[in-house]
Amino acid sequence: MSRPYNFSAGPAALPEEVLQTAAAEMLDWHGSGMGVMEMSHRGKEFISIYEAAERDLRDLLAVPEQFKILFMQGGGLAENAIVPLNLSRGGAMDFVITGSWSQKSHKEASKYGQARVAASAQDAGFTQVPAASSWRLGGEAQYVHICSNETIHGVEFHELPDLKALGCTAPLVVDFSSHVCSRPVDWSRVGLAFGGAQKNLGPAGLTLVVVREDLLGHALAVCPSAFDYQLVAQNQSMYNTPPTYGIYIAGLTFQWLKRQGGIAAMEARNIAKAHLLYDYMDGSQLYINPVDKAVRSRMNVPFFLRADDGQPLLDPAHPRNAAFLDGAKAKGLLQLKGHKSVGGMRASIYNAMPIEGVQALVSYMREFERRA
Numbered sequence: 001m002s003r004p005y006n007f008s009a010g011p012a013a014l015p016e017e018v019l020q021t022a023a024a025e026m027l028d029w030h031g032s033g034m035g036v037m038e039m040s041h042r043g044k045e046f047i048s049i050y051e052a053a054e055r056d057l058r059d060l061l062a063v064p065e066q067f068k069i070l071f072m073q074g075g076g077l078a079e080n081a082i083v084p085l086n087l088s089r090g091g092a093m094d095f096v097i098t099g100s101w102s103q104k105s106h107k108e109a110s111k112y113g114q115a116r117v118a119a120s121a122q123d124a125g126f127t128q129v130p131a132a133s134s135w136r137l138g139g140e141a142q143y144v145h146i147c148s149n150e151t152i153h154g155v156e157f158h159e160l161p162d163l164k165a166l167g168c169t170a171p172l173v174v175d176f177s178s179h180v181c182s183r184p185v186d187w188s189r190v191g192l193a194f195g196g197a198q199k200n201l202g203p204a205g206l207t208l209v210v211v212r213e214d215l216l217g218h219a220l221a222v223c224p225s226a227f228d229y230q231l232v233a234q235n236q237s238m239y240n241t242p243p244t245y246g247i248y249i250a251g252l253t254f255q256w257l258k259r260q261g262g263i264a265a266m267e268a269r270n271i272a273k274a275h276l277l278y279d280y281m282d283g284s285q286l287y288i289n290p291v292d293k294a295v296r297s298r299m300n301v302p303f304f305l306r307a308d309d310g311q312p313l314l315d316p317a318h319p320r321n322a323a324f325l326d327g328a329k330a331k332g333l334l335q336l337k338g339h340k341s342v343g344g345m346r347a348s349i350y351n352a353m354p355i356e357g358v359q360a361l362v363s364y365m366r367e368f369e370r371r372a
């Protein structure tokens, strides 16, 4: 019997093969007599899991040698503090605000230095990305922060900004939590990228940081040692006990991604999935996605049902929305409720969502529209 399709924004569905392997290895990993959760992080068994995960991710995302891959704890929100603790040098930082996540990053960073707003799409209801040529980048910024996929508002950068071409020499910091490994990354434009694992890689509790070596070693004196990128890098992410089980599951996900044909093949599938859903909505009378077509997210698709007067129905408890969600659940389409700050619905269609899941969603939406 196949499992329901799970559209959760995070923690999100994992590839079924990954869960099956983890289940089969739960009590005894590769004849070691131990489950992965029970192993010393310094033993040869776990070191081999860690090294394979690091190598596979480096291959998949074509991470250049001069970048360190760190496996940390604390999630995306902790990185909102850890990044300025390591990179701000107590100075100025420029933020491009394109939704809730970059807004949170900006707010947190202001504890550690002068966090400035280079551009904001708030007045447009976070349905756009301000053109890079309009960003107010101060020459002396220690870094420029963007969130390359806004999980809540469904806004994605389809190209990373080329700061050098804008006359800015500061490194670019990218929160790629919710689309990491869904598409290639142009590392020539990046200084540091971070992401919580629970959207597209594995369980909550693991945070991935990819950082250019020249950015290490500048942490503020108050930076907790366990969050000092230099110390973490020098100790192969084992300055303190890393989230071992999360690294193992992410490693299984990386192996799965390789079997799927790697990131380019994954990207092609993600494009096809997103097209299917957006094209259907754009042609329908009932569903609306308010995001500028040029920056719609391939991973997170917020949408609203219209009321009889054509207005979007924000309140998920509204009878029409509740009927949509109940009917979806009955068809095995789970966790489609929108984020509480936006309302309506949201379909998250990460790597682990097969095209069949999106087809099932669209056919349910079509049926619901016919009945509405």
Ligand SMILES: *Cc1c(COP(=O)(O)O)cnc(C)c1O
Binding pocket: 010, 074, 075, 076, 077, 078, 101, 147, 149, 150, 151, 175, 176, 177, 178, 196, 199
């Ligand atoms: C989920 C998410 C976060 C927050 O992650 P936590 O693990 O809850 O701290 C940060 N940024 C983005 C873009 C996210 O999607």
